[in-house]
Amino acid sequence: MAATAAAALRFVPPNPTPKKTVHSFSKPNLVSSSRFSLPLPPCKCSFTAPLSTTTYQFSDAASEMELRLHIGGMGIISTKDISVNADDTSLDITLLRSGSPITLIQTNPLFDRIKPSETIWYIDDDQLVVSFKKHDPDLKWPDIMESWESLAAGSSQLLKGTSIYLVGHSTEINQKVAQELATGLGYTPLSTQELLESYSNQTVDSWLLAEGSDSVAEGEGAVLESISCHVRTVVATLGGRQGAAGRSDKWRHLYAGFTVWLSQTEASDEDSAKEEAHRNVKDGITAYTNSDVVVKLQGWDPAYAKSVAQGCLRALKQLILSDKKLPGKKGLYIRLGCRGDWPNIKPPGWDPSSEGGKTLGT
Structure with a gap:
């Protein structure tokens, strides 16, 4: 499952500012512990008098x-x-x-x-x-330091048009951060809530009351299928049980892009967040552990959505630099029909509905 792929994790403290320490470290890999990464240095950039950034x-x-x-x-x-x-x-x-x-x-x-x-x-x-x-001569540096501006500018060469899907328990957080990411990257922001409500001519809350969470999740799954071939989009998904991302059997089309789990935590520091991430993936009790990237949020304030978006881009950068073939692999997954075989993509003709997922014609 996707949770076993090497991924990055970000821990964002409450109300982060450019002077706050923001920790970054890799998500635990249950398959190959040798690929675990140690915590990286704190993210802080400063220019002190008498010089300015110009x-x-x-x-x-x-x-x-x-x-x-x-x-x-x-x-x-x-x-x-x-x-x-x-x-x-x-x-x-x-x-x-x-x-x-x-x-x-x-x-x-x-x-x-x-x-x-x-x-x-x-x-x-x-x-x-x-x-x-530089270690990587193929990576173009927009600036000497890692910042929101340089990450936004530099991510285009890494993502290669691959879409981003934000998942997690809060629809609001997903939407706010998606808007910031889309603005920074020059991508199109999409909200499955808005698409569902436009299609059904009713609010998601009304739909939920009338038909239940299973029906809403089915509807969102259909929306995700319809946009899975889109490129250069940032998609905010529904949070909670009614969201398709909260159900393991609804991930076929989420795998078409890079998935970021925006996970709220009560952890007070990097080490606690890391331990929590280990438990999340090991237990596998939530479908969100299928995500490529995890961003742990200690508290939430819409005013700091850009700081969370920056954490997302830094984690995605770490992930893609660890395997530069990932964007191309996502594209192949889409071309083969989003069959649910991520990350171990099967040969053309493989039928996921057949017994044992046999390749057709064999």
């Missing part, structure tokens, strides 16, 4: 990248006045002055990984030039 230039030329930082008027005489520290995922540039050092730029994490041993820097007139080599 005082640097960044360029990406295939395997090599260059950062140019304006240092004119700072009294820098030689390279001894500057400290540049870089590791796989972070960069710290400090002006060494008597008294207290001044941080010129500090970004953690970088947009992706670099080769710190091959980082060089020098002073060119009134600019500090830092040259990097």
Whole structure:
């Protein structure tokens, strides 16, 4: 089942701001424990006086990248006045002055990984030039740091048009975050609630009272089937028992895109959220564990939907970079008819309704 595929998990604390620590780590893989990832460094990016975010230039030329930082008027005489520290995922540039050092730029994490041993820097007139080599030469960096803007810009090359489906117990959360994701990615936002209500000329609540949750789930399943071939969409699904995503037998067409489980939690820190994720997947008591990506939310405020959306993009980036064939595999799954055989796609002609799922003609 899809829950055994390597996936990413994000833990978002209540009312996150750009200065809050946001933790990221991988979702447990019950098949191959060697593929578990340790927690990544906290996500925080800061630019401290006297510089502003407009005082640097960044360029990406295939395997090599260059950062140019304006240092004119700072009294820098030689390279001894500057400290540049870089590791796989972070960069710290400090002006060494008597008294207290001044941080010129500090970004953690970088947009992706670099080769710190091959980082060089020098002073060119009134600019500090830092040259990097990246681990993945095929990945285009929109900016030096990982932010909402760089993730939104960089996700297009990774997703390759693959749609995103948001699942979870709250329809409202799914819809709010879907809107932010669609805006950032330039995708089309879709709400299965709105599509159902437009088709049936009644509210989902009225439908639920009149015909029950099974009928609503069947209706949403039909909607998901009708949009499963769409590309570049972010789909907000129904939350709760009436939602198709809450039922394992309704996932055939959800597998057509990358599924993100927006899961509310009472965990107070990263470790607790990680333990909870392990239990969720091990127990398998909810169909949401079929999701490709899990984002754990500690509390909810619509004003911070963009922060949650950023967590979704970072987790999706980690997932796809771990297996760049995933978007193409999603496309193949759609072309073969969304037969429910994700992630182990069967040969053409396989009939899921036949006994044992035999291939037709054999």
